[in-house]
Amino acid sequence: MTVKVKTFENIAVNKREALRYAGGGDACGEILPIFNECVSLAEASTKNRVCYKILPVSVKGSLCDFGEFSLFSKDLAKNLGSCNRVILFAATVGVELDRLILRFGKISPTKALLLQAIGSERAESLCDEFCSWIEQELKVKLKPRFSAGYGDLPLEAQKQIFASLDCAKNIGVTLNDSLLMSPSKSVTAFVGIEEFL
């Protein structure tokens, strides 16, 4: 199955969510201008890219068979349930945000913390945006996202996901030796297609 690449622009920042990731509290007083500055910095440096493919899936017990590869996971099997098809995707907000975090990690830990939080929010929002786009594009209803590391699906599954999507070539996301992704604000997930509308 072919991997496709889709880019997204101008996804609004959910500031409340970003602040929640940063350890709570309201952006008030001295923090507010700094927070807003970080939001602008993050917005200017994100490049949203998603690569994805549609795979067939058949679930037998805890074996999820996707045709080109299969995984054992009780929880993923449960999540995919009666789906016949699944979307496998990798999404990233790009490497520039990691540079910003690295930069402010050295000179302003407050900004580094806020950028970390905003980055996580950006990645989540991108996934939401992608999924609702897919729902419209394919006229389908999707199940909740499921990633390696959730429940009993080990991070090891990332290796198969990366091989299948060729993330490095398609969107510049790489996997390091401890199975973490670079750029760090990246997500891979399975999303079951619940029904075709």
Next chain:
Amino acid sequence: MTFKEYLQNNIVYLDGGMGTLLQRRGLKAGEAPEEWNVSHPEVIREIHKEYFEAGSNVVCTNTFGANTLKFSREKLEEIVRCAIENASWARDNSFSTQEKFIALDLGPTGKLLKPLGDLEFEKAVSIFAETVKLGAKYGADLVIIETMSDSYETKAALLAVKENCSLPVMVSNAYSEDGKLLTGATPEAMVALLEGMGADVIGANCSLGPEKLAPVAKRLLESASVPVLLKPNAGLPRVENGQTVFDVSAEEFANQLYEIVENGVCVVGGCCGTTPEYISALVKKTSSCTRKPVTKKDFTVVSSYSHAVTFGDEPILVGERINPTGKKRFKQALKEKDMDYILSQGVQQQEKGAHILDVNVGAPEIDERELLPEAVCELQAVLDLPLQIDSSDVVAMEKALRVYNGKAMINSVNGKKESMEAVFPLVKKYGGVVVALTLDEKGIPETAQERFEIAKKILTCAEEYGIDKKDVVFDTLTLTVSADSSAAKVTLDALKMIREKLSCHTILGVSNVSFGLPNREIVNGTFFTLALASGLSCAIMNPCSSEMMKAYYTFRALTGLDESCMDYISASKSFEACSSVESVKAEETEEASSLKRAIIKGLKDRAREITEKMLSERDGLDIVNQEIIPALNVVGEGFENKTVFLPQLLLSAEAAGYAFEEIKARIKTDKKENKGTVILATVKGDIHDIGKNIVKLLLENYGFNVLDLGKDVNEDEIVKKVKETDCRLVGLSALMTTTVVNMEQTVLRLNKEAPNCKIMVGGAVLTEEYAKKIGADAYAKDAMAGVRYAQEILG
């Protein structure tokens, strides 16, 4: 005919896609295409043969992912050998008669390089080197480095080719729709880097169809002095009846590339989705095109990982502040390997408008050979300005040039034979624009004419090394005007002569001129203006000096470089701000001037200003104990009672850090109160370090000496450091369930080998219970808890 000879006068046709064709012949998803060189040689041979028969001059071996990260050495050798044999077979058995060459294909490793990823630069070089050596051994005619989306990895691959064979090399990058690589480089930046290192052909491939890659091709043509390559996809893929098809047909592909070839691209082929049919159409369509000559560009260019800086009418500012000469605080930072301090100097200069940063870390007791490359790596990780590598130690210089992600400025060479013999080979190998000082064995000449003669001598020698004159920038040496009243004039005259008669660019360190005079800033600013008017291209200066920036903005406004004087107007606001600070200070009320309040509110600059003022009346330690610590306690308690949240806590800690920095700069020797050392590390495998960094900041605020081992630290190193320093408290952090295991290992080793050292642990996945289970002495649920435990243990 050799490939290089053929390249000189002909349009060179490359081959098309391999992956799609292999899939059609049964390659499964997830299966390594490189294996097919060995297991299905007949398929690979047939594809190569079809390309040769379609008219390709060059076929690329099926070795895109053939490297030691994916295959064992033995397997790799078998793959490369078979791949070249397969291509040779196709060359010998295809019936077409054009010139035919075999290119060893090198694709990306699939890993991102440090610091953003986990692959060491030198490791990347050695991975590529293995494949290159095999390619040369089994008889490839040339090397093609392709589909690289990171400038740093591209440099590693090119360096490996240059160091391990003498084959010609083509380098092609994958640009996104915004005309940049995924890690940020523009086509101009890539040309600067690759041409500097001696690539024979530079280009773009993959990612997009010919039409969308055309703007990138145009920019490459406008900046490169070597032939430009284009190897686009057949547009974008879509699935039709279960088959992958691409949206640009062979005919459209050929038509679109025709335009591009007419514009001067002379090495063409196809990437994903293209087949022998596409190459055949392309050859047919463009066979009537005349091969355009490659035009040599005379721009002087340096680059960073993201962009190129071109010398021209616009004066270029080289920030001089990363240099320990005459700076006590900077020397101390170097001794302590306090990279954050060095970076803050870089960031500040960028904010003030520097275009390039000079990096000099040479001082007594400093191992420059270790520190210079380290500083370069740290700076280029967080700053996108090109760097000027400044060292008199050629070994340190080479180490820094090697790891530099771009085309650097090199400071400096001079007219002495010994200097040219040492520096020019480095410029040739790594690329760069070298600063040439007009002095030689006889010293600095007193007249402008003699300095000009030395410049000519240097140029002649540079040419012998194959260095173009555009890559030499002359420094006619600023001497002190208070010691010799004609000094400035001679410098400027020589500058003018070099600019006019040699058409070379020039550079000066401006500040020396005023040595020994009062109000040095004013002298420097005026000298800077005079130099600019005499044809100075580039100044090594302090961008934080308002007199210098006034001169810079005024000069630009007066010489037609500042449209509607907009830059001058916006900069002049900051000039006004500088002079009004004094009056604001005078109006301070008792309340607003309290350091304690500034820290609680997280006002960094206020905290610094107040501390600076206080230091003239009060002792540093006194300020720490009576102002800073009480303020931090208020915020810390607020955090524990959940009335203050993490961002506010951090901001206050930063403000306190600024106050400390001020005190540190004043105290003659490092006698600040030291409550004991805490070693911190994020355990092996984990790269999340924000939590650890927060703990570090707070501990330092509370007077602890923190030895930060960084992230992804293996247990051996932690144990070694603990023993070495006899440290009584270690803090370990881990954020992932997968790395907590490594934390447990480390705790086990520490408990055995350093039983007197207490261990506190923290991180998102940890709990009090788990901390106890793995044998840690304490669980720090947050940064303040870490501080409290340190106070309990170290007092």
